[in-house]
Amino acid sequence: MQGLLKDWRRTNYANQCNPEIAGNDITVMGWVHEIRDFGGIMFVIIRDVTGRVQITAPSKKVDEKIMEELREFRKESVVAIKGTVQEAPKAPNGVEVLPKEVKVLNLANQPLPMDPTEKVKAGIDTRLDSRFIDMRKENVSAIFKIKGQMFHTIRDFFYDNGFYEINTPKLVASATEGGTELFPIAYFDREAFLGQSPQLYKQMMMAGGMDKVFEIGQIFRAEEHDTLRHLNEAVSIDAEASFADDEDVMQILNDMLVHVITDINDKCADELEILGHELEVPEEKFPHVTYDEAVDIVNAHGVEMPWGEDLSREAEKALGDEMGGFYFLTRWPSAIKPFYVMPVDGDEKYAHAFDLMYNNLELSSGATRVHQHDLLVKQIQERGLNPEGFGTYLKAFEYGMPPHAGWGVGAERLTMVMTGSENIRECALFPRDRHRLTP
Ligand code: ATP
Ligand code: MG
Numbered sequence: 001m002q003g004l005l006k007d008w009r010r011t012n013y014a015n016q017c018n019p020e021i022a023g024n025d026i027t028v029m030g031w032v033h034e035i036r037d038f039g040g041i042m043f044v045i046i047r048d049v050t051g052r053v054q055i056t057a058p059s060k061k062v063d064e065k066i067m068e069e070l071r072e073f074r075k076e077s078v079v080a081i082k083g084t085v086q087e088a089p090k091a092p093n094g095v096e097v098l099p100k101e102v103k104v105l106n107l108a109n110q111p112l113p114m115d116p117t118e119k120v121k122a123g124i125d126t127r128l129d130s131r132f133i134d135m136r137k138e139n140v141s142a143i144f145k146i147k148g149q150m151f152h153t154i155r156d157f158f159y160d161n162g163f164y165e166i167n168t169p170k171l172v173a174s175a176t177e178g179g180t181e182l183f184p185i186a187y188f189d190r191e192a193f194l195g196q197s198p199q200l201y202k203q204m205m206m207a208g209g210m211d212k213v214f215e216i217g218q219i220f221r222a223e224e225h226d227t228l229r230h231l232n233e234a235v236s237i238d239a240e241a242s243f244a245d246d247e248d249v250m251q252i253l254n255d256m257l258v259h260v261i262t263d264i265n266d267k268c269a270d271e272l273e274i275l276g277h278e279l280e281v282p283e284e285k286f287p288h289v290t291y292d293e294a295v296d297i298v299n300a301h302g303v304e305m306p307w308g309e310d311l312s313r314e315a316e317k318a319l320g321d322e323m324g325g326f327y328f329l330t331r332w333p334s335a336i337k338p339f340y341v342m343p344v345d346g347d348e349k350y351a352h353a354f355d356l357m358y359n360n361l362e363l364s365s366g367a368t369r370v371h372q373h374d375l376l377v378k379q380i381q382e383r384g385l386n387p388e389g390f391g392t393y394l395k396a397f398e399y400g401m402p403p404h405a406g407w408g409v410g411a412e413r414l415t416m417v418m419t420g421s422e423n424i425r426e427c428a429l430f431p432r433d434r435h436r437l438t439p
């Protein structure tokens with residue numbers, strides 16, 4: 001059968017081919033990025049996950065049988081080549097490989113649905129329809145290499161700071177906040193929903209005595225808007241800590257982000273360079289601005305914002321222009337925050353709630369939570385919801401619930417900041433939006 005690896009194995013990735021190994025016989029494997037046939041000499045660029053390596057085949061030095069095999073190559077086919085490394089200052093990494101044996105592992109059909117070398121530019125829809133080819137572009141894979149490192153560093157940060165990792169259900173019986181932005185599904189003979197947030201579960205873990213927990217998991221939002229910063233399926237990085245308040249968890253979030261950005265600069269320097277993105281390590285302590293101050297700033301920028309309303313897109317932009325970088329927006333009006341948010345003692349019009357912003361983009365919402373059963377019931381009722389719908393959640397507040405606080409960060413929004421992406425779809429492998437359910 002054709003196309004089998006058999007005893008062939010890669011000895012060197014593209015980025016391991018350099019003048020130091022000139023004279024060595026190696027095996028490289030990857031995709032055919034480019035073929036240039038000048039008759040007497042052929043150049044084939046092979047691309048793998050690390051970069052590119054040039055195969056140079058002068059007919060004078062290379063067997064005619066191999067020349068013929070090379071001529072069979074098609075762009076984006078998967079191939080393996082055994083050959084000798086020699087110095088070539090103009091080639092990638094200063095070397096080329098003189099082929100001794102070649103093997104086609106899988107031939108790519110032509111024409112390709114899109115051009116991964118970007119000589120012909122494709123729009124975002126064409127790219128997402130053929131995401132597997134789009135991913136072959138180094139400026140696309142760089143985004144996901146950075147996103148992966150971001151999760152790695154965040155997990156390390158949590159583990160180093162005494163957080164336990166949890167997984168909570170994504171098939172749920174009712175809404176987190178009583179909102180309508182839920183995807184209903186058939187659950188045997190009942191209706192159920194896809195979870196929009198692990199909020200209620202991570203709070204129940206506080207009653208479980210886990211003290212500090214985090215979860216990195218999918219959230220589903222049936223929001224109809226079609227923007228550059230909303231997806232219908234996103235990944236949320238959620239944290240909850242007992243015996244802590246909003247100030248404490250803002251500090252944790254602040255520390256985490258400084259750590260993540262430092263680490264990405266360190267470990268993803270190549271990817272940042274490919275993206276042409278300079279990721280500035282923020283000041284140790286992010287500025288805090290209260291909601292009241294924000295209203296004044298926004299109004300001073302000529303954007304109308306009545307007290308007590310959530311920030312419109314224009315308001316976010318005005319505030320972002322004034323503040324820039326990372327900043328916390330604190331002390332929100334209670335009325336526009338969910339029932340589980342703790343009001344300020346003696347000034348209940350305000351809540352111990354915050355958002356973390358980057359320029360005009362909301363990255364996170366968090367708060368001190370209500371841990372007193374009766375206050376929680378009151379706040380549920382005040383928002384026109386029925387406490388009976390929250391039975392199993394409320395039960396956790398009756399038998400020893402510690403004071404606690406937490407936040408959730410949207411992973412794709414954070415990836416936008418880390419990679420300098422303008423469109424959140426660039427930061428999800430297979431984005432789900434209003435119009436897209438495949439691939
Ligand atoms: P926005 O006001 O920007 O729509 P939100 O306030 O509805 O966001 P939260 O419910 O506070 O969002 O969710 C916490 C975080 O999860 C947000 O700060 C954001 O980073 C992320 N997030 C929420 N909804 C989405 C979404 N539809 N797509 C991508 N990320 C989201
Ligand atoms: Mg929010």
